[in-house]
Amino acid sequence: MAYNLLKGKKGIIFGALNDQSIAWKVAERAVEEGAQIVLTNTAVACRMGTIAQLAEKTNATVIAADATSVEDLEMLFSEAQKALGGKIDFVLHSCAMSANMRKKRTYDDLDYSLLDKTLDISAISFHKMLQVAKKMDALAENASVLALTYVASHRTFFGYNDMADAKSLLESIARSFGYIYGREKGVRVNTISQSPTYTTAGSGIKGLYDFSDRMSPLGNASADECADYCIVMFSDLTKKVTMQTLFHDGGFSNMGMSLRGMTQYNKSFIEENTDKETGKIIYG
Numbered sequence: 001m002a003y004n005l006l007k008g009k010k011g012i013i014f015g016a017l018n019d020q021s022i023a024w025k026v027a028e029r030a031v032e033e034g035a036q037i038v039l040t041n042t043a044v045a046c047r048m049g050t051i052a053q054l055a056e057k058t059n060a061t062v063i064a065a066d067a068t069s070v071e072d073l074e075m076l077f078s079e080a081q082k083a084l085g086g087k088i089d090f091v092l093h094s095c096a097m098s099a100n101m102r103k104k105r106t107y108d109d110l111d112y113s114l115l116d117k118t119l120d121i122s123a124i125s126f127h128k129m130l131q132v133a134k135k136m137d138a139l140a141e142n143a144s145v146l147a148l149t150y151v152a153s154h155r156t157f158f159g160y161n162d163m164a165d166a167k168s169l170l171e172s173i174a175r176s177f178g179y180i181y182g183r184e185k186g187v188r189v190n191t192i193s194q195s196p197t198y199t200t201a202g203s204g205i206k207g208l209y210d211f212s213d214r215m216s217p218l219g220n221a222s223a224d225e226c227a228d229y230c231i232v233m234f235s236d237l238t239k240k241v242t243m244q245t246l247f248h249d250g251g252f253s254n255m256g257m258s259l260r261g262m263t264q265y266n267k268s269f270i271e272e273n274t275d276k277e278t279g280k281i282i283y284g
């Protein structure tokens with residue numbers, strides 16, 4: 001159901017790779033709510049992914065840009081304003097990549113040049129886009145800028161690796177830039193901390209997905225639900241919300257243990273203590 005929440009607004013959406021991408025769902029919802037958008041991703045992702053289909057569906061212009069390149073970002077903000085016919089009202093940063101994780105380097109065996117890459121793509125790119133936008137005065141008064149984050153920014157999750165550090169930095173950038181941009185232009189800068197979601201970046205999360213689903217009173221939030229939340233944050237209904245890490249996780253971040261979690265956990269004790277051949281419980 002559409003509410004015209006973004007009627008007349010112009011936005012840039014980073015990070016739609018395929019129809020599983022959270023950014024893909026946000027793009028669809030933004031247009032449904034009356035926005036005009038520019039889609040952007042790396043040149044490789046634009047070639048390999050299916051962004052052209054999304055562009056056709058949403059009547060969007062695609063502008064390839066590497067979010068870690070200041071030069072590309074300057075070109076993007078300039079071209080996007082031309083394509084949309086004015087200043088930008090909302091931006092979604094939905095980019096992340098850990099080359100250490102791809103190369104199966106563990107957190108106590110990080111390759112530091114790969115760590116630089118992780119931080120650049122997944123966090124510093126957010127600073128770069130804010131700084132470029134501010135220097136070019138490309139954002140409208142009261143514009144809303146969002147990045148997507150994960151609770152591993154401040155609690156440790158097995159296997160989240162250097163991405164946890166990137167998410168901590170990302171959230172810190174939202175606070176620090178949110179102060180400056182808010183004070184000077186009323187621009188809001190927030191991060192949304194999303195549940196585990198099956199996407200290309202979020203592949204291999206089976207255990208984590210199931211765990212947080214069992215732990216959360218409302219269950220995991222889907223990519224479509226995340227898109228709904230982004231729309232509210234881009235709309236004029238949230239003009240005084242800034243510098244926040246906003247949890248969109250069905251309640252997971254405030255849980256310790258749920259009955260569903262405990263029940264599943266208890267099963268492992270039974271398995272561990274069961275004789276594999278006879279199936280009988282071993283009492284010690």
Ligand SMILES: NC(=O)c1ccc[n+]([C@@H]2O[C@H](COP(=O)([O-])OP(=O)(O)OC[C@H]3O[C@@H](n4cnc5c(N)ncnc54)[C@H](O)[C@@H]3O)[C@@H](O)[C@H]2O)c1
Pocket residue numbers: 014015016017018020021022023041042045065066067068093094095096097121148149150193194195196197198199200201202203205
């Ligand atoms: N999937 C999850 O479980 C989950 C949970 C919480 C937060 N998030 C965050 O949501 C965001 C979107 O991820 P997703 O799950 O939709 O996966 P996705 O793989 O669909 O999106 C990641 C995007 O980042 C883009 N990207 C990588 N390097 C880039 C660069 N240099 N410049 C521009 N773009 C670049 C990729 O091309 C891709 O489109 C990420 O920040 C991710 O960390 C995901």
